[in-house]
Amino acid sequence: MTEHVLSSGTTPPGPATEFDAPVTDAGRVLLERIAEHLPRIRATAAENDRAARFPTETFDAFRKEGLMGATVPAELGGLGVDRLFDVGVALQYVAQADASTALALHLQFSRGLTLGYEWRHGAANARALAERMMRMMVAGDAVMCSGIKDHHSAVTTLTPDGSGGWLLSGRKTLVSMAPIGTHFFINARTDGTDEPPRLVSPVVRSDTPGFTVLNDWDGLGMRASGTMDIVFDNCPVPAEDVMVRDVVGARNDKVLAGQTVSSVSMLGLYVGVAQAAYDLAVGTLARRSAAPQAAARTLVAELDARLYMVRSTLGTALTVIDALNADLSGDLDERGRQMMRHFQRAKLTVNQMAPAIVNDCLTLVGGASFTGAHPLSRLYRDIRAGGFMQPYAYVDGVDFLSAQALGIERDNNYMSTWAARSTSSGNSADPSRRTPMSR
Secondary structure (H helix, E strand, O other), X not given: OXXXXXXXXXXXXXXHHHOOOOOOHHHHHHHHHHHOOHHHHHHHXXXXXXXXXXXXXXXXXXXXXXXXXXXXXXXXXXOOOOOHHHHHHHHHHHHHHOHHHHHHHXXXXXXXXXXXXXXXXXXXXXXXXXXXXXXXHHHOOXXXXXXXXXXXXXXXXXXXXXXXXXXXXXXXXXXXXHHHOOEEEEOEEEOOXXXXXEEEEEEEEOOOOOXXXXXXXXXXXXXXXXXXXXEEEEEEEOHHHEEXXXXXXXOOOOHHHHHHHHXXXXXXXXXXXHHHHHXXXXXXXXXXXXXXXXXXXXHHHHHHHHHHHHHHHHHHHHHHHHHHHOOOOOOHHHHHHHHHHHHHHHHHHHHHHHHHHHHHHHHHHOHHHOOOOOHHHHHHHHHHHHHHOOOOOHHHHHHHHHHHHHOOOOOOOHHHHHHHHHHHHOOOOOHHHOOOOOO
């Protein structure tokens, strides 16, 4: 397989089934514009990784050129990239240069995709909030981060402020792109009302009183992703900046569609890391003066086949999910389950095979790769992050896929089950209970 390096202004060859090229004009425009930034991203990746420094300059350039609004509908001024396949392909090429940059960019792209759905199909307040956020994304005025996972010391809750607004308290962990985030899209549950607790999605500005980004990231991999904890201490949130979801514990599998849309393209990132490792290892072997030994040649052939399998699996999954995503005519619960099932099949495959590919690339290169300065060491650390990403991490993914195969009834909305557990356990968002995060 030829080296997958995209030069400025070009689109890589290859059929869509190999997950090499976009399938729409908007996707091709996005990739061409991203290609102009890849040399700089690649040149600074190692230094940023070693210093755990977020590549602010790269994202400043993205903002100025409107790339932060790439997945915003064209009607609102964005590039109108709405195929998950195309987003995944773009992230793949960014990840070949630097996985941390790709991870952060994924957050912005995924928010445009999900807000686009709210704008078209949501309730009136959700449509208004979505349009306002997306117009700001296009203008470069909104960098959207997502706060999903609660820190172990505090449940994130939204309580009435007594005058029609809300107060947000709690702590989120593993929030990427936090150093430059301007708006944080948070998953929380209501508290202090006369009704059963509900899932809610408030949007919090970074300059809101009581909001703090903790400079606490010291990750094994994705070290330049700006993945930090954020804290809310009675942060005021206007009612118009809150999307109200289901009652905690309610069974609603149609939400799996949105969870799939927001996350499945990220798998392209890990395919990109595996491809970069393969290209580096095979290139190193080819440049050596002596002919490779039989074992090395066998490993190259196996790596080539496994990488083809990973790329084909993800390309097929994204193609099917794009088709399901566009069809709202049938049973929406079943649509959600099918989208998530294709996602989780691909995720399990990528999360198992991509790290194995990178591992074998180290074997090919030899002991030189077992140093902090070698680019394979960064790829080896970065690829491992995929297994921790929701939805779902490995244990939950196994539960979901096996339940679907065996016909076992379960609540598939991981955010609802988290909130239900925190409610029943009596956890609180009391700031005095906050402790350093145990990663």
